[in-house]
Amino acid sequence: MIRLRNVTVAYGDRVILDNINLDIHQGETLAILGASGSGKSTILRLIIGLQKPTKGQVFFHDEDITTFDEEQLTAVRRHMGMVFQYSALFDSMTVGENVAFGLRQHTKDDEATIQRIVEEKLHLVGLEGIEDMMPNDLSGGMKKRVSLARAIALDPQVILYDEPTAGLDPLRCMDINRLVVSMQKQIHATSVIVTHDMDSAFYVADRLAYLQDGRFRLIADKKTFAHTDDEEVQRFIHGGRLPEERGDSL
Ligand SMILES: Nc1ncnc2c1ncn2[C@@H]1O[C@H](COP(=O)(O)OP(=O)(O)OP(=O)(O)O)[C@@H](O)[C@H]1O
Known part of the structure:
Protein backbone atom coordinates (compact mmCIF):
# COMPACT_ATOMS: atom_id res chain seq x y z
CA MET A 1 0.00 0.00 0.00
CA MET A 80 -4.22 9.90 5.77
CA GLY A 81 -4.68 10.99 9.35
CA MET A 82 -1.74 12.12 11.41
CA VAL A 83 -1.48 12.20 15.18
CA PHE A 84 1.35 14.63 15.78
CA GLN A 85 3.81 14.53 18.63
CA TYR A 86 2.42 16.76 21.44
CA SER A 87 -1.06 16.59 19.82
CA ALA A 88 -0.70 19.86 17.86
CA LEU A 89 -4.28 20.93 18.43
CA PHE A 90 -5.32 24.43 17.41
CA ASP A 91 -5.41 26.18 20.79
CA SER A 92 -7.79 28.93 19.70
CA MET A 93 -10.43 26.45 18.51
CA THR A 94 -12.77 24.34 20.58
CA VAL A 95 -12.37 20.56 20.64
CA GLY A 96 -15.33 20.25 18.26
CA GLU A 97 -13.80 22.72 15.80
CA ASN A 98 -10.49 20.87 15.97
CA VAL A 99 -12.11 17.54 15.11
CA ALA A 100 -14.23 19.18 12.38
CA PHE A 101 -11.26 20.96 10.81
CA GLY A 102 -10.51 18.43 8.05
CA LEU A 103 -14.20 17.87 7.33
CA ARG A 104 -14.66 21.59 6.72
CA GLN A 105 -11.55 21.72 4.52
CA HIS A 106 -12.12 18.61 2.47
CA THR A 107 -15.87 18.01 2.32
CA LYS A 108 -19.03 19.92 1.59
CA ASP A 109 -20.86 18.23 4.46
CA ASP A 110 -23.59 20.32 6.05
CA GLU A 111 -23.29 21.47 9.65
CA ALA A 112 -25.56 18.74 11.05
CA THR A 113 -23.50 16.02 9.35
CA ILE A 114 -20.28 17.57 10.62
CA GLN A 115 -21.62 17.68 14.18
CA ARG A 116 -22.74 14.04 13.93
CA ILE A 117 -19.30 12.92 12.69
CA VAL A 118 -17.51 14.96 15.39
CA GLU A 119 -19.67 13.31 18.04
CA GLU A 120 -19.12 9.86 16.58
CA LYS A 121 -15.32 10.26 16.40
CA LEU A 122 -15.10 11.66 19.93
CA HIS A 123 -17.17 8.68 21.07
CA LEU A 124 -14.72 6.32 19.32
CA VAL A 125 -11.80 7.74 21.31
CA GLY A 126 -13.75 7.54 24.55
CA LEU A 127 -14.59 11.21 24.91
CA GLU A 128 -18.11 12.51 24.85
CA GLY A 129 -19.71 15.87 25.39
CA ILE A 130 -16.46 17.86 25.36
CA GLU A 131 -17.02 19.59 22.00
CA ASP A 132 -17.14 23.05 23.57
CA MET A 133 -14.02 22.68 25.71
CA MET A 134 -10.76 24.38 24.74
CA PRO A 135 -7.57 22.30 24.25
CA ASN A 136 -5.80 24.12 27.09
CA ASP A 137 -8.40 22.83 29.54
CA LEU A 138 -7.63 19.19 28.67
CA SER A 139 -5.11 16.78 30.20
CA GLY A 140 -2.26 15.45 28.02
CA GLY A 141 -4.04 12.13 27.52
CA MET A 142 -7.28 13.83 26.49
CA LYS A 143 -5.41 16.03 24.02
CA LYS A 144 -3.94 12.92 22.38
CA ARG A 145 -7.41 11.43 22.12
CA VAL A 146 -8.80 14.58 20.53
CA SER A 147 -5.84 14.59 18.16
CA LEU A 148 -6.72 11.01 17.22
CA ALA A 149 -10.41 11.91 16.77
CA ARG A 150 -9.30 14.69 14.42
CA ALA A 151 -7.01 12.29 12.53
CA ILE A 152 -9.84 9.80 11.91
CA ALA A 153 -12.55 12.37 11.08
CA LEU A 154 -12.27 11.68 7.35
CA ASP A 155 -12.13 7.88 7.75
CA PRO A 156 -8.53 7.67 6.58
N1 LIG B 1 15.28 21.09 8.21
C1 LIG B 1 16.30 20.39 8.71
N2 LIG B 1 17.57 20.78 8.52
C2 LIG B 1 18.60 20.07 9.01
N3 LIG B 1 18.47 18.92 9.73
C3 LIG B 1 17.22 18.50 9.95
C4 LIG B 1 16.07 19.20 9.47
N4 LIG B 1 14.97 18.52 9.84
C5 LIG B 1 15.40 17.45 10.54
N5 LIG B 1 16.76 17.44 10.61
C6 LIG B 1 17.58 16.42 11.27
O1 LIG B 1 17.21 15.17 10.77
C7 LIG B 1 17.35 14.17 11.79
C8 LIG B 1 16.14 13.29 11.80
O2 LIG B 1 15.04 14.02 12.32
P1 LIG B 1 13.70 13.27 12.75
O3 LIG B 1 12.82 14.28 13.35
O4 LIG B 1 13.19 12.48 11.61
O5 LIG B 1 14.26 12.26 13.85
P2 LIG B 1 13.49 11.30 14.85
O6 LIG B 1 14.12 9.96 14.72
O7 LIG B 1 12.03 11.39 14.61
O8 LIG B 1 13.89 11.95 16.24
P3 LIG B 1 13.09 12.06 17.62
O9 LIG B 1 12.94 10.66 18.10
O10 LIG B 1 14.05 12.85 18.48
O11 LIG B 1 11.80 12.77 17.34
C9 LIG B 1 17.61 14.91 13.08
O12 LIG B 1 18.95 14.74 13.44
C10 LIG B 1 17.32 16.35 12.76
O13 LIG B 1 18.20 17.19 13.45
Whole structure:
Protein backbone atom coordinates (compact mmCIF):
# COMPACT_ATOMS: atom_id res chain seq x y z
CA MET A 1 0.00 0.00 0.00
CA ILE A 2 2.86 2.37 0.90
CA ARG A 3 6.32 1.79 -0.50
CA LEU A 4 9.55 3.68 -0.05
CA ARG A 5 12.05 2.88 -2.77
CA ASN A 6 15.74 3.80 -2.55
CA VAL A 7 14.90 6.81 -0.43
CA THR A 8 17.67 9.14 0.66
CA VAL A 9 17.13 12.25 2.76
CA ALA A 10 20.13 14.48 3.30
CA TYR A 11 20.66 18.00 4.61
CA GLY A 12 23.84 19.14 2.90
CA ASP A 13 26.45 16.49 3.70
CA ARG A 14 24.39 15.09 6.53
CA VAL A 15 22.62 11.92 5.37
CA ILE A 16 19.58 11.13 7.55
CA LEU A 17 18.07 8.29 5.50
CA ASP A 18 20.49 6.38 3.31
CA ASN A 19 18.86 4.61 0.35
CA ILE A 20 16.15 2.87 2.38
CA ASN A 21 13.34 0.59 1.22
CA LEU A 22 10.15 -0.05 3.15
CA ASP A 23 6.86 -1.78 2.31
CA ILE A 24 3.82 -1.12 4.48
CA HIS A 25 1.00 -3.57 3.91
CA GLN A 26 -2.69 -2.80 3.89
CA GLY A 27 -4.28 -3.21 7.33
CA GLU A 28 -1.07 -3.75 9.27
CA THR A 29 0.38 -1.73 12.12
CA LEU A 30 4.07 -1.05 11.70
CA ALA A 31 6.15 0.46 14.48
CA ILE A 32 9.29 2.37 13.55
CA LEU A 33 11.88 2.44 16.29
CA GLY A 34 15.25 4.08 16.58
CA ALA A 35 17.32 6.51 18.58
CA SER A 36 16.42 10.20 18.79
CA GLY A 37 17.28 11.94 15.55
CA SER A 38 17.53 8.70 13.56
CA GLY A 39 14.93 9.90 11.05
CA LYS A 40 11.71 8.26 12.25
CA SER A 41 9.52 11.35 11.99
CA THR A 42 11.12 12.10 8.62
CA ILE A 43 9.65 8.83 7.34
CA LEU A 44 6.17 9.92 8.43
CA ARG A 45 6.64 13.28 6.72
CA LEU A 46 7.70 11.51 3.51
CA ILE A 47 4.63 9.25 3.60
CA ILE A 48 2.21 12.13 4.06
CA GLY A 49 4.02 14.23 1.46
CA LEU A 50 5.09 17.01 3.82
CA GLN A 51 8.67 16.42 2.72
CA LYS A 52 10.20 15.18 -0.53
CA PRO A 53 13.21 12.86 -0.43
CA THR A 54 16.55 14.02 -1.76
CA LYS A 55 16.50 10.86 -3.89
CA GLY A 56 14.10 7.97 -4.37
CA GLN A 57 10.38 7.39 -4.59
CA VAL A 58 7.43 7.14 -2.21
CA PHE A 59 4.43 5.19 -3.49
CA PHE A 60 0.88 5.34 -2.19
CA HIS A 61 -1.29 2.78 -4.00
CA ASP A 62 1.31 2.51 -6.79
CA GLU A 63 1.47 6.25 -7.43
CA ASP A 64 4.76 8.01 -6.87
CA ILE A 65 3.75 10.93 -4.69
CA THR A 66 7.18 12.55 -4.92
CA THR A 67 6.10 13.74 -8.39
CA PHE A 68 2.83 15.23 -7.08
CA ASP A 69 2.07 18.94 -6.88
CA GLU A 70 0.45 20.50 -3.79
CA GLU A 71 -3.08 19.95 -5.09
CA GLN A 72 -2.46 16.26 -5.75
CA LEU A 73 -0.80 15.91 -2.35
CA THR A 74 -3.82 17.47 -0.66
CA ALA A 75 -5.97 14.78 -2.31
CA VAL A 76 -3.60 12.06 -1.00
CA ARG A 77 -3.57 13.55 2.50
CA ARG A 78 -7.34 13.25 2.61
CA HIS A 79 -6.77 9.50 3.00
CA MET A 80 -4.22 9.90 5.77
CA GLY A 81 -4.68 10.99 9.35
CA MET A 82 -1.74 12.12 11.41
CA VAL A 83 -1.48 12.20 15.18
CA PHE A 84 1.35 14.63 15.78
CA GLN A 85 3.81 14.53 18.63
CA TYR A 86 2.42 16.76 21.44
CA SER A 87 -1.06 16.59 19.82
CA ALA A 88 -0.70 19.86 17.86
CA LEU A 89 -4.28 20.93 18.43
CA PHE A 90 -5.32 24.43 17.41
CA ASP A 91 -5.41 26.18 20.79
CA SER A 92 -7.79 28.93 19.70
CA MET A 93 -10.43 26.45 18.51
CA THR A 94 -12.77 24.34 20.58
CA VAL A 95 -12.37 20.56 20.64
CA GLY A 96 -15.33 20.25 18.26
CA GLU A 97 -13.80 22.72 15.80
CA ASN A 98 -10.49 20.87 15.97
CA VAL A 99 -12.11 17.54 15.11
CA ALA A 100 -14.23 19.18 12.38
CA PHE A 101 -11.26 20.96 10.81
CA GLY A 102 -10.51 18.43 8.05
CA LEU A 103 -14.20 17.87 7.33
CA ARG A 104 -14.66 21.59 6.72
CA GLN A 105 -11.55 21.72 4.52
CA HIS A 106 -12.12 18.61 2.47
CA THR A 107 -15.87 18.01 2.32
CA LYS A 108 -19.03 19.92 1.59
CA ASP A 109 -20.86 18.23 4.46
CA ASP A 110 -23.59 20.32 6.05
CA GLU A 111 -23.29 21.47 9.65
CA ALA A 112 -25.56 18.74 11.05
CA THR A 113 -23.50 16.02 9.35
CA ILE A 114 -20.28 17.57 10.62
CA GLN A 115 -21.62 17.68 14.18
CA ARG A 116 -22.74 14.04 13.93
CA ILE A 117 -19.30 12.92 12.69
CA VAL A 118 -17.51 14.96 15.39
CA GLU A 119 -19.67 13.31 18.04
CA GLU A 120 -19.12 9.86 16.58
CA LYS A 121 -15.32 10.26 16.40
CA LEU A 122 -15.10 11.66 19.93
CA HIS A 123 -17.17 8.68 21.07
CA LEU A 124 -14.72 6.32 19.32
CA VAL A 125 -11.80 7.74 21.31
CA GLY A 126 -13.75 7.54 24.55
CA LEU A 127 -14.59 11.21 24.91
CA GLU A 128 -18.11 12.51 24.85
CA GLY A 129 -19.71 15.87 25.39
CA ILE A 130 -16.46 17.86 25.36
CA GLU A 131 -17.02 19.59 22.00
CA ASP A 132 -17.14 23.05 23.57
CA MET A 133 -14.02 22.68 25.71
CA MET A 134 -10.76 24.38 24.74
CA PRO A 135 -7.57 22.30 24.25
CA ASN A 136 -5.80 24.12 27.09
CA ASP A 137 -8.40 22.83 29.54
CA LEU A 138 -7.63 19.19 28.67
CA SER A 139 -5.11 16.78 30.20
CA GLY A 140 -2.26 15.45 28.02
CA GLY A 141 -4.04 12.13 27.52
CA MET A 142 -7.28 13.83 26.49
CA LYS A 143 -5.41 16.03 24.02
CA LYS A 144 -3.94 12.92 22.38
CA ARG A 145 -7.41 11.43 22.12
CA VAL A 146 -8.80 14.58 20.53
CA SER A 147 -5.84 14.59 18.16
CA LEU A 148 -6.72 11.01 17.22
CA ALA A 149 -10.41 11.91 16.77
CA ARG A 150 -9.30 14.69 14.42
CA ALA A 151 -7.01 12.29 12.53
CA ILE A 152 -9.84 9.80 11.91
CA ALA A 153 -12.55 12.37 11.08
CA LEU A 154 -12.27 11.68 7.35
CA ASP A 155 -12.13 7.88 7.75
CA PRO A 156 -8.53 7.67 6.58
CA GLN A 157 -7.00 4.58 5.02
CA VAL A 158 -3.76 5.33 6.84
CA ILE A 159 -3.11 6.65 10.35
CA LEU A 160 0.34 7.97 11.17
CA TYR A 161 1.24 8.33 14.83
CA ASP A 162 4.27 10.34 15.91
CA GLU A 163 5.19 9.36 19.48
CA PRO A 164 1.57 9.01 20.61
CA THR A 165 2.47 8.05 24.19
CA ALA A 166 5.24 10.63 24.75
CA GLY A 167 4.79 12.54 27.97
CA LEU A 168 1.99 10.37 29.35
CA ASP A 169 2.00 8.36 32.56
CA PRO A 170 1.93 4.53 32.21
CA LEU A 171 -1.85 4.24 32.65
CA ARG A 172 -2.57 6.92 30.03
CA CYS A 173 0.01 5.28 27.73
CA MET A 174 -1.91 2.02 27.96
CA ASP A 175 -5.19 3.84 27.20
CA ILE A 176 -3.63 5.20 24.03
CA ASN A 177 -2.16 1.79 23.10
CA ARG A 178 -5.60 0.22 23.39
CA LEU A 179 -7.06 2.98 21.26
CA VAL A 180 -4.46 2.45 18.54
CA VAL A 181 -5.39 -1.25 18.42
CA SER A 182 -9.11 -0.52 18.49
CA MET A 183 -8.74 2.00 15.63
CA GLN A 184 -7.19 -0.71 13.52
CA LYS A 185 -9.98 -3.13 14.40
CA GLN A 186 -12.81 -0.67 13.96
CA ILE A 187 -11.78 1.28 10.90
CA HIS A 188 -9.30 -1.23 9.42
CA ALA A 189 -6.74 1.47 8.94
CA THR A 190 -3.14 0.82 8.03
CA SER A 191 -1.09 2.34 10.82
CA VAL A 192 2.48 3.53 11.15
CA ILE A 193 3.63 4.44 14.61
CA VAL A 194 6.88 6.12 15.48
CA THR A 195 7.83 5.56 19.07
CA HIS A 196 10.57 5.19 21.67
CA ASP A 197 8.19 3.30 23.88
CA MET A 198 8.96 -0.43 23.57
CA ASP A 199 5.91 -1.56 25.55
CA SER A 200 3.73 0.47 23.23
CA ALA A 201 5.46 -0.83 20.09
CA PHE A 202 5.08 -4.47 21.13
CA TYR A 203 1.48 -3.94 22.23
CA VAL A 204 0.21 -2.26 19.07
CA ALA A 205 2.39 -3.44 16.19
CA ASP A 206 2.27 -6.42 13.84
CA ARG A 207 5.77 -5.65 12.57
CA LEU A 208 8.62 -3.55 13.91
CA ALA A 209 11.37 -1.75 12.05
CA TYR A 210 14.58 -0.55 13.70
CA LEU A 211 16.29 2.42 12.12
CA GLN A 212 19.97 3.01 12.74
CA ASP A 213 22.56 5.17 10.98
CA GLY A 214 20.18 5.98 8.16
CA ARG A 215 19.21 2.38 7.40
CA PHE A 216 16.82 -0.27 8.62
CA ARG A 217 18.88 -2.63 10.69
CA LEU A 218 15.93 -4.98 11.20
CA ILE A 219 12.36 -5.18 9.91
CA ALA A 220 10.49 -8.18 11.27
CA ASP A 221 7.23 -9.45 12.68
CA LYS A 222 6.81 -8.92 16.39
CA LYS A 223 7.92 -12.40 17.48
CA THR A 224 11.01 -12.49 15.25
CA PHE A 225 11.91 -8.97 16.33
CA ALA A 226 11.59 -9.82 20.03
CA HIS A 227 13.85 -12.88 19.67
CA THR A 228 16.41 -11.46 17.27
CA ASP A 229 20.00 -12.42 17.98
CA ASP A 230 21.09 -8.94 16.87
CA GLU A 231 22.64 -7.74 20.12
CA GLU A 232 22.29 -4.06 19.20
CA VAL A 233 18.54 -4.42 18.65
CA GLN A 234 18.22 -6.45 21.83
CA ARG A 235 19.95 -3.66 23.72
CA PHE A 236 17.46 -1.14 22.35
CA ILE A 237 14.53 -3.43 23.26
CA HIS A 238 15.89 -3.68 26.80
CA GLY A 239 16.34 0.04 27.31
CA GLY A 240 20.10 0.00 26.78
CA ARG A 241 20.77 -2.72 29.36
CA LEU A 242 23.58 -5.20 28.71
CA PRO A 243 22.67 -8.93 28.90
CA GLU A 244 24.06 -9.22 32.46
CA GLU A 245 21.92 -6.25 33.53
CA ARG A 246 18.65 -7.73 32.27
CA GLY A 247 17.57 -9.81 35.27
CA ASP A 248 14.67 -8.81 37.48
CA SER A 249 16.01 -5.77 39.23
CA LEU A 250 13.02 -5.11 41.49
N1 LIG B 1 15.28 21.09 8.21
C1 LIG B 1 16.30 20.39 8.71
N2 LIG B 1 17.57 20.78 8.52
C2 LIG B 1 18.60 20.07 9.01
N3 LIG B 1 18.47 18.92 9.73
C3 LIG B 1 17.22 18.50 9.95
C4 LIG B 1 16.07 19.20 9.47
N4 LIG B 1 14.97 18.52 9.84
C5 LIG B 1 15.40 17.45 10.54
N5 LIG B 1 16.76 17.44 10.61
C6 LIG B 1 17.58 16.42 11.27
O1 LIG B 1 17.21 15.17 10.77
C7 LIG B 1 17.35 14.17 11.79
C8 LIG B 1 16.14 13.29 11.80
O2 LIG B 1 15.04 14.02 12.32
P1 LIG B 1 13.70 13.27 12.75
O3 LIG B 1 12.82 14.28 13.35
O4 LIG B 1 13.19 12.48 11.61
O5 LIG B 1 14.26 12.26 13.85
P2 LIG B 1 13.49 11.30 14.85
O6 LIG B 1 14.12 9.96 14.72
O7 LIG B 1 12.03 11.39 14.61
O8 LIG B 1 13.89 11.95 16.24
P3 LIG B 1 13.09 12.06 17.62
O9 LIG B 1 12.94 10.66 18.10
O10 LIG B 1 14.05 12.85 18.48
O11 LIG B 1 11.80 12.77 17.34
C9 LIG B 1 17.61 14.91 13.08
O12 LIG B 1 18.95 14.74 13.44
C10 LIG B 1 17.32 16.35 12.76
O13 LIG B 1 18.20 17.19 13.45
